[in-house]
Amino acid sequence: MEVIGYAARGADTPLAPYSFERRALRPNDVAIDILYCGVCHSDLHMARNDWGMTGYPIIPGHEIVGRVTAVGSDVTRVQAGDVVAVGCMVDSCQRCDQCRKGEEQLCREGMTMTYGSPDRNTGEITQGGYSKHVVVRQEFVLRVPEGLDLSRAAPLLCAGITTYSPLRAAAVGPGSRVGIVGLGGLGHMAVKLASGLGAHVTVLSRSPDKMADARALGADALLVSTDEQAMAAAQSSFDLIIDTVPVRHDLNAYLPLLDVDGTLVIVGQVGPVGELMTPPMLFGRRRIAGSLIGGIAETQELLDFCGRKNILPDCEMIRIEQINEAFERMVRSDVRYRFVIDMSSLTAASD
Numbered sequence: 094m095e096v097i098g099y100a101a102r103g104a105d106t107p108l109a110p111y112s113f114e115r116r117a118l119r120p121n122d123v124a125i126d127i128l129y130c131g132v133c134h135s136d137l138h139m140a141r142n143d144w145g146m147t148g149y150p151i152i153p154g155h156e157i158v159g160r161v162t163a164v165g166s167d168v169t170r171v172q173a174g175d176v177v178a179v180g181c182m183v184d185s186c187q188r189c190d191q192c193r194k195g196e197e198q199l200c201r202e203g204m205t206m207t208y209g210s211p212d213r214n215t216g217e218i219t220q221g222g223y224s225k226h227v228v229v230r231q232e233f234v235l236r237v238p239e240g241l242d243l244s245r246a247a248p249l250l251c252a253g254i255t256t257y258s259p260l261r262a263a264a265v266g267p268g269s270r271v272g273i274v275g276l277g278g279l280g281h282m283a284v285k286l287a288s289g290l291g292a293h294v295t296v297l298s299r300s301p302d303k304m305a306d307a308r309a310l311g312a313d314a315l316l317v318s319t320d321e322q323a324m325a326a327a328q329s330s331f332d333l334i335i336d337t338v339p340v341r342h343d344l345n346a347y348l349p350l351l352d353v354d355g356t357l358v359i360v361g362q363v364g365p366v367g368e369l370m371t372p373p374m375l376f377g378r379r380r381i382a383g384s385l386i387g388g389i390a391e392t393q394e395l396l397d398f399c400g401r402k403n404i405l406p407d408c409e410m411i412r413i414e415q416i417n418e419a420f421e422r423m424v425r426s427d428v429r430y431r432f433v434i435d436m437s438s439l440t441a442a443s444d
């Protein structure tokens with residue numbers, strides 16, 4: 094099937110319309126008409142080859158909400174007309190210990206990412222959700238709970254699960270003291286989810302003007318990370334800190350804020366973090382960890398949790414032609430708090 098999308102053709106070129114072929118349905122496949130796609134900072138990193146692994150052309154987009162248009166003969170989980178969602182991965186080996194545990198993102202053979210990965214059968218490179226349609230095997234298709242506002246649900250598929258997973262791994266609940274570094278797409282979801290789980294939540298931001306927003310999102314406090322006095326006063330006061338900052342930054346400022354046995358989970362930056370001082374880790378048994386999205390079962394759990402609690406991201410809806418401007422604004426941290434592309438604009442834009 095010929096499909097239209099918006100692709101980057103090189104690290105320095107803006108995204109532009111691009112036609113390509115989606116595979117014909119395999120027996121286990123679901124064809125989805127994309128309604129909304131969230132704009133993740135990872136889309137920008139990949140489009141601009143920040144991680145040195147991008148092949149072109151690339152159609153980003155891994156926060157997908159859409160409607161099923163057709164299913165293969167073996168599909169039992171969904172049917173035409175259902176509202177479904179697809180996140181950051183579309184396949185994995187399904188056999189290794191991690192896949193069997195429901196941690197497909199940690200598949201021993203490597204997961205197949207929604208865009209920029211070779212398909213496990215054909216080697217053809219996957220293309221993401223800044224497009225009209227997508228074809229995905231049924232095991233990677235999520236159900237969107239009834240009643241959830243579809244125009245705002247897409248960011249749960251990456252920003253949501255990436256912050257929910259470390260919160261759940263740390264068994265966050267009432268009484269937990271959680272800090273969130275960086276109030277962007279991931280950060281604002283982390284605030285809503287940690288608060289929804291009953292934690293005491295503090296935003297650590299460079300931007301004092303985000304105070305009112307932080308509170309409106311459900312945070313109990315905001316700590317300005319450049320205020321040395323306030324940072325010193327907050328020593329040993331967190332059980333968990335989730336760091337969503339997308340660029341190289343100094344972790345030494347955050348480690349002492351953890352209490353004994355506390356963990357700093359990095360979900361943002363990929364790459365070297367600079368010189369790390371170990372005393373806070375030794376003299377306080379503090380840990381640094383990382384986390385990558387979450388498994389399919391946990392993503393469904395998150396969607397159902399958000400459905401029950403009506404937790405949704407704060408979105409700014411854009412048309413597909415605004416994607417390059419949205420990327421620029423994201424670089425300037427000028428997003429409150431997630432861009433979502435209304436995919437009905439794609440037909441119009443390409444007419």
Ligand code: NAP
Pocket residue numbers: 132133134135136138251252255274275276277278279280297298299300303337338339340342359360361362363384385386423424426428430
């Ligand atoms: P985003 O919306 O751009 O938010 C990032 C936030 O980080 C900004 O709003 C800003 O908050 C803060 N920040 C930005 N530049 C900074 C700097 N130079 N120093 C300190 N803080 C800075 O990005 P996002 O979509 O949330 O993604 C964040 C990162 O997570 C990206 O690198 C993305 O690739 C990664 N990611 C990882 C996973 C995973 O599975 N681990 C999944 C999705 C995304 P303040 O203004 O409040 O300081």
Ligand code: ZN
Pocket residue numbers: 133134135136155181251252
């Ligand atoms: Zn993402």
